[in-house]
Amino acid sequence: MGRRSDIDWESIERDYRIGQLSLRQIAAKHEVAVSSIVKKQKAEGWSRDLSEQVRVQTKAELIRLAAEKARENATKSVQSDAESVQAAAHTNVEIISAHRRDIQTEADRTRKIAEKIDNLMGSAVLPKDVALLASTHESLVRSRARLIGLEREAYGIGEAEPPPDDDNQIDLGRAAELRAKIRGS
CATH class of the missing domain: 1.10.10 (Arc Repressor Mutant, subunit A)
Known part of the structure; x- marks a missing residue:
């Protein structure tokens, strides 16, 4: 060649x-x-002698962009109060809407897990399987309690209430049944 x-x-x-x-x-x-x-x-005899100049120029450009952004923000800060309130409200609406979507996704996921637990309860025979289902159900109930509080807060229905820490304050429904099944009652 x-x-x-x-x-x-x-x-x-x-x-x-x-x-x-x-x-x-x-x-x-x-x-x-x-x-x-x-x-x-x-x-x-080539050398990589321009790489330092590239780094210096890059830093200078980054500084210039930061200064430009600071000037832009200073100009924006003289907005009227009404514009500021409107912008803040818009931001809050976006955040709350995202939270509502997330809460709904988690509520859907919780319902699916509950359905799976219902299906597995009929086939659980070994005490360890029943114990695992009881524990899983207990966690599910706690998750639902938290989700309800978050959902109420996100929709402005009331302040979110912290979930109770004591088992006696939560209606554990099926968990009690599962515990009885473990004991063989």
Whole structure:
């Protein structure tokens, strides 16, 4: 295979000196063998002397963008109170709507888990399986209690009430049945 005359060595040297691309990346970009670039680099004494200038320029550009954003924010801060209230209300609506969607997703998930527990209760024979179902059901009841409080808060129905910590304050329904089944009653 003969020498290629269409190789743009100036572009290759520029990419090499800037230092952002590896030799393999430069070779792929310009469709040249890595060994050819290494030979040329050694023959002509190329160095990656522009990489520090690139870093300095990058930092300067980041500082310029930050200053520009600060000026932009300062301009925005002179908005009227009505615009500020409107913007805050809009943000709150987005957040509350997202919370409502999340709560609904978790409520749906809880219902699916409850259905699975119902299906498994009929087939649980071993005490350890029944105990596991009872424990799972207890966790499910606690999750539902938390979700109800969160949902009430998200919909403005009332303040969220912390879920009770005491088992006696939560209607554990089926959990009591499962405990009885474990004891063999």
